Amino acid sequence: xxxxxxxxxxxxxxxGMLGRLRKALEGPNTLGQGRPFWLGFTVLVAxxxxxxxxxxxxxxxxxxxxLVSAFLGLSLCIVWGYTGIFSFGQVAFYGIAGYTxxxxxxxVTGPAGTMAGLLVGIAVSGAFAFLVGYxxxxxxxxxxxxxIITLAVTLVLNTFMGQTAGEEWAVGAARLGGFxxxxxxxxxxxxxxxxxxxxxDLAFYxxxxxxxxxxxxxxxxxxxxxxxxVMVGIRENQDRTELFGYDTQKTKLGVFTFGGxxxxxxxxxxxxxxxxxxxSVFGLTFAALPIIWVATGGRKWLSGAIVGTFxxxxxxxxxxxxxxxxxxxxxxxxxxxxxxxxxxGFVPQLxxxxxxxLDRTGGGDS
Amino acid sequence: xxxxxxxxTESTADDTLLRTEGLTKRFGGLVAVDDVNLDVERGEIRCLxxxxxxxxxxxxxxxxxxxTPSDGQIYYDGEDITGYSQHDRARSGLSMKFQVPAVYGDLxxxxxxxxxxxxxxxxxxxxxAIEETLDEFGLLDAAETRAADLSxxxxxxxxxxxxxxLDPDLLLLDEPAAGMSVRETEKTAEYVHRLNEERGMTLxxxxxxxxxxxxxxxxxxxxxxGEVFAxxxxxxxxxxxxxxxxxLGEVRE
Numbered sequence: 001x002x003x004x005x006x007x008x009x010x011x012x013x014x015x016g017m018l019g020r021l022r023k024a025l026e027g028p029n030t031l032g033q034g035r036p037f038w039l040g041f042t043v044l045v046a047x048x049x050x051x052x053x054x055x056x057x058x059x060x061x062x063x064x065x066x067l068v069s070a071f072l073g074l075s076l077c078i079v080w081g082y083t084g085i086f087s088f089g090q091v092a093f094y095g096i097a098g099y100t101x102x103x104x105x106x107x108v109t110g111p112a113g114t115m116a117g118l119l120v121g122i123a124v125s126g127a128f129a130f131l132v133g134y135x136x137x138x139x140x141x142x143x144x145x146x147x148i149i150t151l152a153v154t155l156v157l158n159t160f161m162g163q164t165a166g167e168e169w170a171v172g173a174a175r176l177g178g179f180x181x182x183x184x185x186x187x188x189x190x191x192x193x194x195x196x197x198x199x200x201d202l203a204f205y206x207x208x209x210x211x212x213x214x215x216x217x218x219x220x221x222x223x224x225x226x227x228x229x230v231m232v233g234i235r236e237n238q239d240r241t242e243l244f245g246y247d248t249q250k251t252k253l254g255v256f257t258f259g260g261x262x263x264x265x266x267x268x269x270x271x272x273x274x275x276x277x278x279x280s281v282f283g284l285t286f287a288a289l290p291i292i293w294v295a296t297g298g299r300k301w302l303s304g305a306i307v308g309t310f311x312x313x314x315x316x317x318x319x320x321x322x323x324x325x326x327x328x329x330x331x332x333x334x335x336x337x338x339x340x341x342x343x344x345g346f347v348p349q350l351x352x353x354x355x356x357x358l359d360r361t362g363g364g365d366s
Numbered sequence: 367x368x369x370x371x372x373x374x375t376e377s378t379a380d381d382t383l384l385r386t387e388g389l390t391k392r393f394g395g396l397v398a399v400d401d402v403n404l405d406v407e408r409g410e411i412r413c414l415x416x417x418x419x420x421x422x423x424x425x426x427x428x429x430x431x432x433x434t435p436s437d438g439q440i441y442y443d444g445e446d447i448t449g450y451s452q453h454d455r456a457r458s459g460l461s462m463k464f465q466v467p468a469v470y471g472d473l474x475x476x477x478x479x480x481x482x483x484x485x486x487x488x489x490x491x492x493x494x495a496i497e498e499t500l501d502e503f504g505l506l507d508a509a510e511t512r513a514a515d516l517s518x519x520x521x522x523x524x525x526x527x528x529x530x531x532l533d534p535d536l537l538l539l540d541e542p543a544a545g546m547s548v549r550e551t552e553k554t555a556e557y558v559h560r561l562n563e564e565r566g567m568t569l570x571x572x573x574x575x576x577x578x579x580x581x582x583x584x585x586x587x588x589x590x591x592g593e594v595f596a597x598x599x600x601x602x603x604x605x606x607x608x609x610x611x612x613x614l615g616e617v618r619e
Contacts, residue, residue, distance in 0.1 A: 028477050226484050233481045236470035243430060244482040244532060245456035 027224030071266030073309030079259035081299035084235030089150030095281035097121035097264030098271035102185040106174040111189035111196035121268040129260020158282035181278025188272040298345025389438035398424040400592035416589035461534035467521040471514030482531040503527040519550040555581040
């Protein structure tokens with residue numbers, strides 16, 4: 001520790017702001033710290049940026065889809081991993097925002113409509129999360145029932161949206177479409193009039209990479225801030241934290257609402273990516289996936305959630321090539337394996353082992 | 367000088383930090399705390415003793431708001447806090463160490479102290495403040511240890527360190543010396559004295575270990591079957607034949 005202080009002092013004057021930035025981004029509530037981590041991080045970001053030059057547009061689009069899932073994974077990570085609220089319903093906020101985006105952008109044509117759809121979609125999913133959270137946290141619902149209530153809400157939405165096949169189920173020009181889903185959702189476009197850029201293909205990929213990067217860094221600042229400490233305190237022992245003078249119910253409600261917003265952003269981007277959304281986003285299978293992603297990667301860490309989401313989604317895509325439902329069986333087995341053998345997930349385990357491994361190969365630079 | 371009644375109540379209100387009036391808690395047919403009138407003076411160390419099931423822990427839970435009283439009032443610093451939420455009570459200067467040490471097991475000792483201390487200290491100063499706090503309770507060497515890996519005694523001290531990090535006016539300690547060796551108990555008594563003398567805290571302490579009570583108590587309240595049974599100095603209490611009897615389980619009503 002003392003060594004690190006001296007090096008930051010030794011380095012030149014421009015270090016003041018950079019040092020302060022690093023201080024905000026680092027702390028015990030995130031795994032990656034120090035120069036080696038940020039070096040690796042920069043390399044990873046650079047790889048993501050040049051990736052489209054080496055792959056066909058199909059792969060780029062698919063990778064973008066995997067990255068979209070990471071918003072869902074991150075939202076569960078801060079709600080469950082950091083604050084200990086076991087939500088089975090993050091997909092509900094994802095789906096609600098996706099449908100809302102569709103309804104708004106189909107009715108209000110042009111880039112303005114899609115931008116409004118983005119904002120309204122996020123706002124509606126956030127408001128819905130606030131409502132559900134308010135009744136749970138202020139209604140004195142115990143922790144176990146939070147999972148059941150959030151899952152029930154999700155499944156009710158699944159059933160409800162499934163029966164909207166009839167012509168009468170339309171909001172303006174937007175038909176809900178029952179189990180066939182809502183079609184012809186426009187792609188997100190940013191800008192005004194002729195200067196608007198439609199966010200598709202390559203632009204979509206870079207949009208998602210940029211948004212994910214900002215979200216990740218923003219969340220790092222959040223979880224290492226005072227609020228982050230309170231979140232972790234609630235996860236570890238809510239009664240103890242309450243008696244330190246923190247309004248823990250309010251914090252839980254705030255985090256849950258923010259989780260709804262984050263999942264909602266993912267949902268909007270997802271609906272824009274496929275120009276389509278259907279009630280399977282509220283299905284039991286999809287509801288279970290974020291839990292598997294985040295648990296596998298390491299729910300208590302942002303990086304664990306992202307890596308877990310990306311890796312598990314990637315693997316299950318590869319598996320499903322061999323035959324529809326088998327991939328789900330294997331994912332279930334994976335979840336069991338993680339819970340029994342690596343309850344903290346793969347990423348923290350790796351982070352623990354990595355320095356020792358580097359030492360053995362003589363790779364460490366300090 | 368006039369010694370009107372109102373003046374007397376005013377002056378007592380000034381010296382009394384915590385007062386309960388007719389505080390009662392019923393669980394179905396069981397009256398765990400029965401019409402308790404308690405006055406804790408500003409700056410004193412008060413011990414709350416009594417046989418198992420006397421209602422001591424229930425009383426503390428009523429004070430911090432973990433339980434809602436069936437009847438009665440709680441006044442803190444002259445203010446009626448009976449309806450206050452737990453966090454509002456903590457914010458008005460009341461802090462507590464739980465009976466079973468409630469530390470954040472999965473976090474390092476440093477992080478444990480960070481959580482309450484960030485209420486009092488800015489980010490700039492917090493690293494220094496954490497180390498001062500840990501040093502005060504002999505935990506500096508264990509700063510990076512997972513709290514769950516500490517010994518039982520160290521966990522007790524860690525939680526006392528955390529509860530006192532809020533700089534409360536009134537610190538409630540539920541069995542701070544339970545499960546400790548003689549040496550550790552002496553250490554704990556030392557910490558309690560220091561919090562009282564150097565940091566000016568008023569302490570209300572539940573304890574079974576009579577040696578520990580002797581070492582710290584400036585006054586003692588005996589609870590029995592939910593009621594205040596006796597009150598006085600430790601000498602008064604130890605020489606009270608009735609108190610001796612209830613501890614031997616011989617009292618009949």
